Amino acid sequence: MMRNIFLICFFLLGTVPPAFAIQADALYDQLNKKVLTVKDYTAQVKLKIDVNYMRVPQLNGTMFFKSPNKMRLERKGGLSILPKKNINLTLSNLIPTGKVAVLDQGTALYNGRKLRVLKIVPDDDQNQIILTKLWIDEDAVLVIHLETTTRNDGTIMMDMEYNNYASYALPDKVKILLDLKDYKLPKGITFDYDEWADTKTTKPSKSQKGTIEIFYSNYTINKGLSDLVFNKTND
């Protein structure tokens, strides 16, 4: 008897209209609309690169973005370094476009915050993005953490913090989490100076983690940025 009741309950629960899924779709639509309101922006940025084999001071520059996929970091006379990804590292580019399936994953704690987790799978087989997993602050409709698995560039992971430009879903801070390969050059070419004294220094492992933190400020949003800005090359 109990077994039958259990089976009936299980059947009923399994066929209950997916209330969460409807909400998830709505949440995703809301988020997508918010993200797509930004057609272009210019922002002052500070880059902090924390990679085991790189010693880079904080880089200051200007970030230019134009929808759908133009992005450029400009540093007057200086070098700019960004992770090599064919997909631009902006939220609008890391969420699949077109028809998608939104899969509700419920809620999860991320860095001590209770967030709604959605999996976004594009219907288009040829889409550059295979899957995007979003950790969303439901109240503010903002993506706090994102993991996008791409066809050619592996998985991109980003943490985002918002403040002044939250209404545009534009972050004040983006932390890009990187999986990096080993870096090595022959010592016969580089003639390293410290080799004689520093034989026991920790050598980087074959695969290593790294982060790039981008701090945004002074956004200028939807002012009609010219395409020419993105054609400039100074190297």
Add this chain to the structure above:
Amino acid sequence: MIALLKIELYKIFKRPRTYISFGIIAAISFVIQLAMVSDGKTFVGFALQGITDQFDIHGTILNGYLIAYIILQSLLIHIPLLVALVAGDALAGEAGAGTLRLLLTKPISRVQIVLTKFLASFIYSLLLIIWLALVALALSLLLFGKGDLINLKSDTVIILLSNDIMWRYALAFLFAALAMTTIASLAIFLSSFAQNSIGPIISTMGIVIVFTLLSNLELPLFNLIKPYLFTTHVIGWKGFFEDPVPYSLIAKSATILLLYTVGFITATLVYFNQKDIKS
């Protein structure tokens, strides 16, 4: 002593061979600068392959600071040889020309002669480094402009901002002057044994080449002697292009080079003082 130094400098700069060194430095610098103008992007692309696989780097990578660094790196072995060309001739040249005995008949002590020749070689080395700074750094900056510097080590990539580089070059050139003084003192030491300048010049070159090889070969046996070879410390100037600058390591290298210099000059004084001068 000043008068003696003036005479020594006059002797050095009267010889055409002295200017060959300045010409060689200029030629090497020009060749590298020319190569970088014509095909620098390919070179940089190859050198940065390990990083550009994972990062997009934009900006003026090929700038005056990087070119100057490449020139300095490639002159690692050449400049000591150019220093030896003049310092190796200091005592042996006089002996070969038969003027050393004549010089010693004057009321000048042997210590004074050795020290003056050392000072003259030091000034020559210093001028060589200043010339290098002019043709390698100033000219490269003029041709390629300023920019952030990418310093590639075997397992680290260091990026220095353009407003944080000039002082590093100034200290690097100062360190290079000290390193070249050590080479000059070695050449003078070898020069005190010979009757003609070819021997000490070739011997200095040989020692520099062999020791540089030992300093750079990755074999456990050589790792034991590496810290004691002066050639290991000659490249101490590169330390100024690290972040943070390893000051204690550079100070250690500078001390070792100073000790070598004092050692070579003292040995020269001891030997030359009791040497039977026959020519």
